[in-house]
Amino acid sequence: MTSIMQSETQPQLTDASTALGVAIINSKAPFSSNAGKDALDVALLFGSFEQKVSLFFQGDGVYQLIANQDGSLLAIKDYLKTFSAFEFYDIEDVYVCQQSLIERQLSKTFHIDNVQVLTNKAFAVALSKHKHVLRF
Amino acid sequence: MSTLHLVRQSAFSRNDFEQCISVLAEQDSLVLMDDGCYNLKHPLMASLLKKDNNKVSIKVISTHAQARAVEVMAGISQITMADVVELTFNHNKVITWQ
Amino acid sequence: MNTLAVVVTTPPYSHLTITALTYVEAALVAGIDVVGVFFYQDGAMHANKDISIASDEYQSIAHWQQLHQQYKLPLHVCITAAEKRGVVMGSIDNEIVNEAFTVSGLGELVELATKASRLVQF
Numbered sequence: 486m487t488s489i490m491q492s493e494t495q496p497q498l499t500d501a502s503t504a505l506g507v508a509i510i511n512s513k514a515p516f517s518s519n520a521g522k523d524a525l526d527v528a529l530l531f532g533s534f535e536q537k538v539s540l541f542f543q544g545d546g547v548y549q550l551i552a553n554q555d556g557s558l559l560a561i562k563d564y565l566k567t568f569s570a571f572e573f574y575d576i577e578d579v580y581v582c583q584q585s586l587i588e589r590q591l592s593k594t595f596h597i598d599n600v601q602v603l604t605n606k607a608f609a610v611a612l613s614k615h616k617h618v619l620r621f
Numbered sequence: 622m623s624t625l626h627l628v629r630q631s632a633f634s635r636n637d638f639e640q641c642i643s644v645l646a647e648q649d650s651l652v653l654m655d656d657g658c659y660n661l662k663h664p665l666m667a668s669l670l671k672k673d674n675n676k677v678s679i680k681v682i683s684t685h686a687q688a689r690a691v692e693v694m695a696g697i698s699q700i701t702m703a704d705v706v707e708l709t710f711n712h713n714k715v716i717t718w719q
Numbered sequence: 720m721n722t723l724a725v726v727v728t729t730p731p732y733s734h735l736t737i738t739a740l741t742y743v744e745a746a747l748v749a750g751i752d753v754v755g756v757f758f759y760q761d762g763a764m765h766a767n768k769d770i771s772i773a774s775d776e777y778q779s780i781a782h783w784q785q786l787h788q789q790y791k792l793p794l795h796v797c798i799t800a801a802e803k804r805g806v807v808m809g810s811i812d813n814e815i816v817n818e819a820f821t822v823s824g825l826g827e828l829v830e831l832a833t834k835a836s837r838l839v840q841f
Contacts, residue, residue, distance in 0.1 A: 507838075
């Protein structure tokens with residue numbers, strides 16, 4: 486009984502059999518490469534197949550989340566706007582590496598809501614809860 | 622939950638290895654392959670090895686290091702691709718840093 | 720049962736692809752059930768049958784074909800990634816596509832990830 490109570494109040498997936506879904510790490514800045522869009526396409530597909538998918542932003546990948554960007558100035562169709570559709574695809578977990586933000590002198594002002602800023606340790610723990618990891 | 626990390630880029634030109642190190646957990650293993658072999662001589666590796674509590678197992682694909690004339694220090698195990706396949710299933714997941 | 724799915728994102732002329740091939744071959748030799756290889760991003764260029772790599776360079780496409788034939792290894796190429804690299808034009812049975820490859824959507828990647836106990840990206 487106690488163990489059930491604990492798992493309800495403090496979910497900690499540490500067993501391989503309970504790992505769920507796919508984690509996608511974004512490591513590239515949004516505009517000079519197509520990596521962010523490629524990662525987004527994969528994320529949305531997993532979402533539309535009702536697979537759990539979580540997004541992680543680390544290194545230059547954090548630039549994908551920063552507010553007030555405008556890809557249209559570069560004649561790039563702004564795929565970042567699609568991020569606001571995450572909830573329709575049941576993509577609930579969006580994590581950003583705090584250290585990467587600090588290194589780049591970025592504030593926690595993102596163009597979407599519900600972004601969770603995590604320390605390295607928490608970022609690693611969140612990552613470990615997934616069955617598979619892809620990185621773009 | 623252990624993770625197998627495949628590191629394929631030199632930390633002298635990119636920060637993938639640094640990002641990898643920032644998420645390393647105790648039971649994880651690190652495999653250096655391709656230009657990732659050059660990380661054996663990177664300061665990040667030196668500090669990783671110096672950590673008293675370092676329990677991460679560090680390996681390198683022997684042919685990849687040998688081809689690049691990278692000296693493999695004691696304490697780093699030299700493995701084959703067949704070993705990487707085995708490690709894939711000895712860990713819960715694989716993250717490729719490239 | 721150990722099952723493996725592999726994602727290849729590097730082009731046929733990249734030396735990084737040799738590592739992916741060596742890994743997949745080692746898995747097959749070890750008797751691992753490789754449920755499929757999904758070619759995404761620049762990996763999609765592998766499916767272009769018109770690519771000609773100089774004979775003194777590593778023949779990655781021929782090598783994938785060989786694994787496909789020898790082990791019935793499914794090779795899936797992402798259609799959107801292929802199209803933007805000129806590999807698929809209009810119809811999926813276009814002559815540009817190497818017959819060892821199946822033109823698939825990203826849904827196939829979801830399928831492979833669901834089937835496989837490990838997903839490894841190269």
